[in-house]
Amino acid sequence: MPRAELDVGGLLMKLVARETGEISKVDYHPQKPEFSHESVIGETYLERRSPESQGLSSAFFASLIRDLNESKDCNIHKFMALRHGKVVAECAFEPYDMDTWHVSFSMCKSVIGMAIGILVSEGKLFLDEKLSDIFSSRMSPFGFLKKNITVKNLLVMSSGVDFSEAGAISGNDWRKSFLEASFKFEPGAMFEYNSMNTYMLSAIITEKTGMSAYDYIKEKIFMPMGILRTYWESCPQSITKGGWGLFIRIEDMAKLGQLYLQDGMWDRHQIVPKEWVEESTKWQIETGKPDNEHYGYQLWINDDRPGSFAYNGMLGQNVFVYPDVDMVVVTNGGNSDIFQTSKMATIIRNYMKELVIEEESKPENFADLNKLKAICKFVSGRSNNYPIICSGGWKERNIKMTKGTPRRYAVSSNNKRASFKTAVRSYNVRNENHLIYEWLSKLDGKCYDIEQKGVGIFPIMMQVVHNNFTDGINKIGFRLWDKNFFYIDIYEGIEIYSLRCGFGGKRYTSKINMHGEIYEVSLVSVITTDEYNRLVIKNEINFLEEACLRTFNIYFEDDASDREDRKGTFIYPSVPSRIEVRLLETPGTDMLISTMKSMAPDAFSGVQGMVVSRFFKGGLKEALEHAVKNTIQPVITGVLEIPEPLGIEDAEDEENLDSDENGLDLANDIMPDKADDENGKNPSN
Numbered sequence: 001m002p003r004a005e006l007d008v009g010g011l012l013m014k015l016v017a018r019e020t021g022e023i024s025k026v027d028y029h030p031q032k033p034e035f036s037h038e039s040v041i042g043e044t045y046l047e048r049r050s051p052e053s054q055g056l057s058s059a060f061f062a063s064l065i066r067d068l069n070e071s072k073d074c075n076i077h078k079f080m081a082l083r084h085g086k087v088v089a090e091c092a093f094e095p096y097d098m099d100t101w102h103v104s105f106s107m108c109k110s111v112i113g114m115a116i117g118i119l120v121s122e123g124k125l126f127l128d129e130k131l132s133d134i135f136s137s138r139m140s141p142f143g144f145l146k147k148n149i150t151v152k153n154l155l156v157m158s159s160g161v162d163f164s165e166a167g168a169i170s171g172n173d174w175r176k177s178f179l180e181a182s183f184k185f186e187p188g189a190m191f192e193y194n195s196m197n198t199y200m201l202s203a204i205i206t207e208k209t210g211m212s213a214y215d216y217i218k219e220k221i222f223m224p225m226g227i228l229r230t231y232w233e234s235c236p237q238s239i240t241k242g243g244w245g246l247f248i249r250i251e252d253m254a255k256l257g258q259l260y261l262q263d264g265m266w267d268r269h270q271i272v273p274k275e276w277v278e279e280s281t282k283w284q285i286e287t288g289k290p291d292n293e294h295y296g297y298q299l300w301i302n303d304d305r306p307g308s309f310a311y312n313g314m315l316g317q318n319v320f321v322y323p324d325v326d327m328v329v330v331t332n333g334g335n336s337d338i339f340q341t342s343k344m345a346t347i348i349r350n351y352m353k354e355l356v357i358e359e360e361s362k363p364e365n366f367a368d369l370n371k372l373k374a375i376c377k378f379v380s381g382r383s384n385n386y387p388i389i390c391s392g393g394w395k396e397r398n399i400k401m402t403k404g405t406p407r408r409y410a411v412s413s414n415n416k417r418a419s420f421k422t423a424v425r426s427y428n429v430r431n432e433n434h435l436i437y438e439w440l441s442k443l444d445g446k447c448y449d450i451e452q453k454g455v456g457i458f459p460i461m462m463q464v465v466h467n468n469f470t471d472g473i474n475k476i477g478f479r480l481w482d483k484n485f486f487y488i489d490i491y492e493g494i495e496i497y498s499l500r501c502g503f504g505g506k507r508y509t510s511k512i513n514m515h516g517e518i519y520e521v522s523l524v525s526v527i528t529t530d531e532y533n534r535l536v537i538k539n540e541i542n543f544l545e546e547a548c549l550r551t552f553n554i555y556f557e558d559d560a561s562d563r564e565d566r567k568g569t570f571i572y573p574s575v576p577s578r579i580e581v582r583l584l585e586t587p588g589t590d591m592l593i594s595t596m597k598s599m600a601p602d603a604f605s606g607v608q609g610m611v612v613s614r615f616f617k618g619g620l621k622e623a624l625e626h627a628v629k630n631t632i633q634p635v636i637t638g639v640l641e642i643p644e645p646l647g648i649e650d651a652e653d654e655e656n657l658d659s660d661e662n663g664l665d666l667a668n669d670i671m672p673d674k675a676d677d678e679n680g681k682n683p684s685n
Helices: 003-016 058-070 105-121 151-155 165-169 174-180 195-209 213-225 250-261 274-280 343-354 366-380 416-438 460-466 589-598 606-617 621-632 648-658 666-670 672-678
Strands: 076-083 086-092 246-248 309-313 317-322 327-333 447-450 473-481 485-492 495-500 508-514 517-529 535-543 549-556 578-586 635-640
Touching: 003 621, 058 076, 058 086, 058 343, 058 366, 076 250, 086 366, 105 151, 105 195, 105 213, 105 246, 105 250, 105 274, 105 309, 105 317, 151 195, 165 174, 165 195, 174 195, 195 213, 213 250, 246 250, 250 309, 250 317, 250 327, 317 343, 327 343, 447 578, 473 635, 495 508, 495 517
Parallel strands: none
Antiparallel strands: 076 086, 076 327, 309 317, 317 327, 447 473, 447 635, 473 485, 485 495, 508 517, 517 535, 535 549, 549 578, 578 635
């Protein structure tokens, strides 16, 4: 069994054992910068036009967006459609917004393919060049006998090398491991999707130019196209990951699709050679996959419409290109799919198969256009000041995307089912406001010590992808600020994550500093009770730059520490002596469980291998699966922290702190979100 698979098994066992810190064999250092919400000089935007002005129907997009929103199996974050290079429909689904960058996963493989085409056109690289020639100084003496892999083999995923994505957690020198790995089959014999093929293409760019692939792409592609707010992660040896790791805005993803529709031409400049675009989008190899039968150069050849193809990243990061109707459809999502197999992709591709364009321009249909605007506003969770569709286009170079305000819930008697759902929301709003004042105020300043270690707020999917592993939550505290600003403080390692709860349909954005990498999260909360009449704060945490969502539900035990009768339900406002916290991440659970199911006992070594073998031989594989499930869906408990009584000197120090005459603004130091609210960065009350 390959060493990389052994390392995967070892890492999974560490995750199950809830080990924390740097548990992989890859050295960690912070990379991802904080996203800038301000446009920069040189950044360009696509024109906006109504669908009818480009020969399409607003009703078509209204129906498509409605179906995407109503499908229970579809977790779409953002949607954008272009025709003739103009944006004709765009929509962010609550709580995401169109301007923030988003992880792209394998979608960025197609960008590496573009860069290889430019390098070939410059005469610095040839498709039949062998890796043994390109990396001759880095190969072992016996490498020349094995390595007949060509650049084209990498482009069409036919290298046959038995060193895959799993190698990203097996050590620091991915290039050396790839070059020294064994083969599954003869290079060029068949298709096998492997992100390390794209990583090696990135390494080739560095070998040929002396630049990282990211710097080369910024110079040759991104900057000439006005794509300026991006980031691309690199491996421990500073080689751009290539096959994943790119953060990019959805509008810039759309530009990259439009670039190939225009045969590599952008703003009268040939960015990617036309011949390369034509070759890239031809059937280069059979994949053996029934849903995607053909592959080009680092992109998928689809059968939705004549000549259609796609840049695809897992979990719903797609750029669908349709040359016969001159259209591009782009998505970000958080689905549990690897390729274009999710319900979201199926809905979009089926709609595009049925699209019929009768004329190039239609009379404006303001009724349908208003319906489209309305559905876009509804799914975005914003009621105003949110530019979705603009008839006539935007000529300005700088567009400010505002947050708007949360929708208000009102009870209607027209539709009984809708009325019931709305009534429940209205009930929650009223009772949450009451509980904030009457019950949550009791929790102000209280902190609970977590009894189980190794569980973090960061989803495991993100920990593995970014090699950034949790230090484990050790405390959870609660604060009530300025009457109705309720915060949950999560103590993880040396960091304190202050998350402001959004009750009554409100959402608030906070920032998490995960070992030097800043991630924006959106939190919405609901107060309810469970079957045991325990008060529960249900929290949904969306990582706005990622495909992941984390639920973080806090159950307060009916055991009051400040009442003689110990009763502590919402009827009796009190301070519970214990809490229970249940966590869940989406997507990720099914993937990791299926990975564990596919593991054989020999995937593990040492003591771990002995333990797992016993499990399997004893018919206890289900127990191991259960352990993995508990890792993805952990339950932790906390005990109320009793503060030690202050001594005389401590009391004097605290009194001096309270009467500080230096004017130190402790409120803004502790509560940065409050300042954001006043500046309009968070949804208004």
